[in-house]
Every structure is written in C-alpha cells, then in structure tokens.
Amino acid sequence: MARDWADSGLDLHLVVDRTRKVASLEDGLRDAIASGRLAPGTRLPPSRTLAVDLGIARNSVAEVYGRLVAEGRLEARVGAGTWVADRPMPRTVTIAPVHRSTRFDLDLRGGLPDGSAFPRTAWAAATHRALSAASTAALGYAPTEGVEPLRAALAEYLARTRGVHAAPDAVVVTHGFGELIGLVARAVARRGGTRIAVEGYGHASHRDVLVAAGLELVPVPVDDDGLMTDGLDAASVDAVLLTPAHQFPTGVPLSASRRADLVHWAQRGGGLVIEDDYDGEYRFDRRAIGALQALAPEHVVYGGTASKSLSPALGIGWGIIPPTWLDDVLGERRRSGTATDAITQLTLAAFLEAGDYDRTVRTLRQSYRARRERFEEVMAAGAPDASVRGLAAGLHCLLELPAGVAEADVSAAAAARGLRIDGLAAYAADPALAGDRPPSMVVGFGAPPAHRFEEALAEVVRAIEVARVG
Ligand SMILES: Cc1ncc(COP(=O)(O)O)c(C=O)c1O
Known part of the structure; x- marks a missing residue:
C-alpha cells in the first residue's frame, strides 16, 4: 500500500547542509531511496511543504524531484503528487535475467503447511480477546x-488429543520445535x-x-517399521531424537514392538528420548497412534509445534519435559536469553480455549486428506509405475520412482520449471546411508495454495516424464 508522507505525518530524517541545501537534499533523497529508508510507494511531501520545512525555494525542490524522476527513482503524476518508484533504480542499469529455475514459485518440500489456510479472522479475534x-x-x-494460561491449555489439549501425560507445570513454551531440541x-x-541417535532420514536443520x-550425531537406519531400535545399544548414545507417529520424511509409524524396545532402552540405561510429534494430529484413517511419551513420561521429552497447524510465522512450539529434566531445560532457556512473546502465547491460549485450534485442525485434516487422495489419483493416471508410500497422514508422503528414474533428475526437471x-x-x-531405500521423492502436498495444487501435481508428472526420457 502506498504510504503518504504528507497525510500520515511520516517523518524522514534528511541531513541538509546549510551551505549547500539543494545539493544535500538531492543526495539525501537519493541515499534514502537506495537504502530503502524511503520504501517504494512512499508519497513525498508536496514541493511547497518541503521547501518551507527546509527554507529553500520551491522551484529548487521541484527541480530536485524532477531530476530524481528522470533517473527513475521517483514517479510523478500531474496534479496527484510524487512517489518513490516501485523499483527505484537508475534507468541506465540493465537488469540481469532471473533464472526461473532458482525462483521456485511452487514448493513441494516436505512438511510445509498451506499458508493460505491460516485462520486469520479467528486468530485476530483471539488476539483481541487475549x-x-x-x-x-x-x-x-x-x-x-x-505463560500460565497457555501451559494449562496445552496440557489439556495434548492429554485429550494425543494421550500425553502432562501437568501444566511440565509444559515449556518455546520458539518452535527447533528451539526445544536445542535446549534439551x-x-x-x-x-x-556426548552422543545422540537420529533417524537415518530427517530434518537437516x-x-x-x-x-x-x-x-x-549417530545416524540409525529407518525401515518400514521406523527407527531400527536394535542398533541403539551398540550405538552407545545418551539420547535419541525421532518422529514416532509419522517418520519424517519416509512417512511410516514406529511399530508397536519398536516403541516397546525404545522405552526399554530408556528405562534400562537412563537414556533420554525426544519425541518429535510435529504432525501427530493429522492422521486421516482414524487410527491415530497416541504419543510415545504416554508410555514413559519419565524418559520422554514430548515436542510439538504450531508450525503445521497454524503457521511457522508464529514461531511457537512446546515441550512436555520429564520432571528430572525440567530444571535443566529451564536453566538452558534462561541462559539463552530467549523468551516467547507473551502476546502470541496469550492469543494461542485464547484460541485453544475457544475450541478454534480443534476446529482449525479438523478443517486442515479434511483438506490435507483430500490433497493426499488427489495426489494418489493424479499419480495413478499420470505415472502409474510410481508408488505413493507412507501413512495416510500429515502433510507429506513419499513417491517411489519408477525403475531407472533418478531422484536428482526429477528434482532438476522440476526446478527448470520453477517447482521445488x-x-x-x-x-x-x-x-553412506543415502540409497538404502528405493529412490523416492518427498512430496509435501500441503504447501501449494489451493488454486495452484493441480498445477503442482501436473508438474510432478511432467518432471518424472522428463527424467524418464532424459
Ligand atoms: C520433522 C519436523 N519436526 C518439527 C518441525 C517443526 O519445527 P518448528 O516448530 O521449529 O517449525 C518440522 C517443520 O518443518 C518438521 O518438519
């Protein structure tokens, strides 16, 4: 939106040298535009007003404006005023061509949510209430x-929906799951x-x-039952980070016997399990597996996030910390100098208390389920020798490629048309572990906005075709 300097009272600091007022006005405006201090679309004061403010002749200001218009830094409309140009730059500069392949205007990376689904109205109302x-x-x-109301609301929500054992006192609110694992x-x-086991495939960050x-890091392979727990004793680790409900990114759940093995491992040697329950609410087949934490609350740190259900832009996540680790984790947070802003926390509490969080998750679950089903249909028709793998859950799945088609070729063919x-x-x-699973693409079907979803799927089919012949 254009910002109107004159009407809004927008202030601009211009250092005007008394001995060379006109030249320094010109230099000052040029610098302010180049540095972005005067943003594109900002309306400049009428030359008459600026002339009075600076104590120079109106004509001199008009000439300065005229020169900056000629350079393409400002735009003038007769009778309407003068604005900072949308792309202020000297007209003589040639613009380097932008390569579509690096622009990625469609993104199918695993785990990104649909930003257009953010419940703006309900969130704004919750902010108002809070x-x-x-x-x-x-x-x-x-x-x-x-904040206390959010810790209480999360404890209630996670016990009800994920079976987590959580008293409000065990809840720590963090800047997303990323901060939580750093603290732990x-x-x-x-x-x-000194050593932590991680899944053979996972989030690099x-x-x-x-x-x-x-x-x-001690990478442990994953198979169709999730993390291969039989390697843990030999790995000699102090902790394990894993995604039991929906392995990221292979999409499988940790099997019941592996869950039991993991809990026994923790109970035997006192190791700490960090459960990343990033999309546990999004199980489409009504067979939701409860949180692992419920099996051993003394040994499992449970972590969740609002990044999938609401937006990564909120930067909010939470941990349920075993009693024997709570002071340690809070000590780390105190030393980090970080806190999650109270207004966002109070808003999330109000959002949860009103049932808006449940409603949002329910709506998203339906929309992600429909996307997943549509993805399967499009692949069955367009690339029938590729197979969709992974639970009917979450925001992503695996697409196992037809024999002879390489992952890198599909990524490159997609990138050439702006698809990541x-x-x-x-x-x-x-x-060394890459390649222990069949070549597959990780497909985050959550991210494209609804109106571009079909286009994104058609691009996947096309990329496989290109990779097949290439
Ligand atoms: C596997 C996994 N865990 C957790 C998260 C959430 O992290 P954060 O809360 O830091 O956004 C993500 C987000 O992409 C993820 O993919």
Whole structure:
C-alpha cells in the first residue's frame, strides 16, 4: 500500500547542509531511496511543504524531484503528487535475467503447511480477546517456561488429543520445535552426554541444532517399521531424537514392538528420548497412534509445534519435559536469553480455549486428506509405475520412482520449471546411508495454495516424464 508522507505525518530524517541545501537534499533523497529508508510507494511531501520545512525555494525542490524522476527513482503524476518508484533504480542499469529455475514459485518440500489456510479472522479475534483480558502485569516479560494460561491449555489439549501425560507445570513454551531440541541437547551435554541417535532420514536443520549444542550425531537406519531400535545399544548414545507417529520424511509409524524396545532402552540405561510429534494430529484413517511419551513420561521429552497447524510465522512450539529434566531445560532457556512473546502465547491460549485450534485442525485434516487422495489419483493416471508410500497422514508422503528414474533428475526437471521438490537422499543424515531405500521423492502436498495444487501435481508428472526420457 502506498504510504503518504504528507497525510500520515511520516517523518524522514534528511541531513541538509546549510551551505549547500539543494545539493544535500538531492543526495539525501537519493541515499534514502537506495537504502530503502524511503520504501517504494512512499508519497513525498508536496514541493511547497518541503521547501518551507527546509527554507529553500520551491522551484529548487521541484527541480530536485524532477531530476530524481528522470533517473527513475521517483514517479510523478500531474496534479496527484510524487512517489518513490516501485523499483527505484537508475534507468541506465540493465537488469540481469532471473533464472526461473532458482525462483521456485511452487514448493513441494516436505512438511510445509498451506499458508493460505491460516485462520486469520479467528486468530485476530483471539488476539483481541487475549489483549482485552490481559492484566498490565501480563504484558511484561514472559516467564521463562511460558505463560500460565497457555501451559494449562496445552496440557489439556495434548492429554485429550494425543494421550500425553502432562501437568501444566511440565509444559515449556518455546520458539518452535527447533528451539526445544536445542535446549534439551544442551541440557544433555551439560550433564556430560556426548552422543545422540537420529533417524537415518530427517530434518537437516534439526541435526545442525544438535551438533551446535555439542552432541555427536549417530545416524540409525529407518525401515518400514521406523527407527531400527536394535542398533541403539551398540550405538552407545545418551539420547535419541525421532518422529514416532509419522517418520519424517519416509512417512511410516514406529511399530508397536519398536516403541516397546525404545522405552526399554530408556528405562534400562537412563537414556533420554525426544519425541518429535510435529504432525501427530493429522492422521486421516482414524487410527491415530497416541504419543510415545504416554508410555514413559519419565524418559520422554514430548515436542510439538504450531508450525503445521497454524503457521511457522508464529514461531511457537512446546515441550512436555520429564520432571528430572525440567530444571535443566529451564536453566538452558534462561541462559539463552530467549523468551516467547507473551502476546502470541496469550492469543494461542485464547484460541485453544475457544475450541478454534480443534476446529482449525479438523478443517486442515479434511483438506490435507483430500490433497493426499488427489495426489494418489493424479499419480495413478499420470505415472502409474510410481508408488505413493507412507501413512495416510500429515502433510507429506513419499513417491517411489519408477525403475531407472533418478531422484536428482526429477528434482532438476522440476526446478527448470520453477517447482521445488527434493529426493529422499536430500534428507539423509549420513551420505553412506543415502540409497538404502528405493529412490523416492518427498512430496509435501500441503504447501501449494489451493488454486495452484493441480498445477503442482501436473508438474510432478511432467518432471518424472522428463527424467524418464532424459
Ligand atoms: C520433522 C519436523 N519436526 C518439527 C518441525 C517443526 O519445527 P518448528 O516448530 O521449529 O517449525 C518440522 C517443520 O518443518 C518438521 O518438519
């Protein structure tokens, strides 16, 4: 939206040298536009007003405006005024061509939610309710562990929907799941832990966080039953990070016997399990598996996030911390100097209390289920020798490629047309493990906006065709 300097009272700091007022006005405006201090679309004051403010002749200001218009930095409409140009740049500059392949205007990376589904109206109403009800004290610094109404609302919600054992006191609100694992990993390291097991395929940025916390990664292979727990004893690790409800990104659940093995491993040696329940609410087949944490609340840190159900833009996640680790985790958070902003927390509490979170998840579940089904239909028709793998759940699945088609070729063919889609190898924790599963694409069917979903699927079919012949 255009910003009107004159009407809005928008202030601009211009240093005008008294001995060369006109030249320094021109330089000052040019600098402010180049640096972005004056944003594209900002309306400049009428030359008459600026002339009075600066104590120079109106004609001089008009000449400066005229020169900047000629350079393409400003735009003038007769009788209407003068604006900073949409793309202020000297007219003589030639613009380098933008390569479509690096622009990615469609994104099918695993795990991204549909941003266009964010419940803007309900969230704005919850913000209004939260702010109206908040005491002055509530608008101070948020407590390290999170605000009390949100901890209580999350404990109730997670017990009800995921079977988690959680008293409000065990809940710690964090800046997403990413912050939570950093805190837990630092706590493990401070107690002398050195090694953490991670799934053979997973989120690279999470692995980076663990390494930055000082832990050594021990990748453990995953198969159709999830993480291969029989390797844990030999791995000699202090903790395990895994996605039991819906392995990311292979899409399988951790089998019942592996869950039991994992709990026994933790109980035997005191190891810590970190459960990433990033999309546990999105099971489409009514056979939702409850949280692993319920089997061993003393040994499992349960982590969740609003990044899939609401938006990563909120930057909010939560952990349920075993009692023997709570002080350690809070100590790490205190030392990190980070807190989650209180207004967002109070809003999320109001959103949960009103049932808006449940409603949002229910709506999204239906829409993601429909997308998943449509994806299967399109692939059955367009690439019948490729197979859709992974639970009917979440925001992503695997597409096992036809024999002879390589992941890298599909990614490259898609990228040439502006579609980002990654192969399974891109998620491998250890290059030596990449290739232990059939070549597959990780398809995040949640991310494209609804009106471009069909286009995205058609591009996947086309990319496989190109990779097949190429
Ligand atoms: C496997 C997995 N876990 C957790 C998250 C959520 O992380 P955060 O809460 O930091 O957005 C994501 C988000 O992409 C994810 O893919």
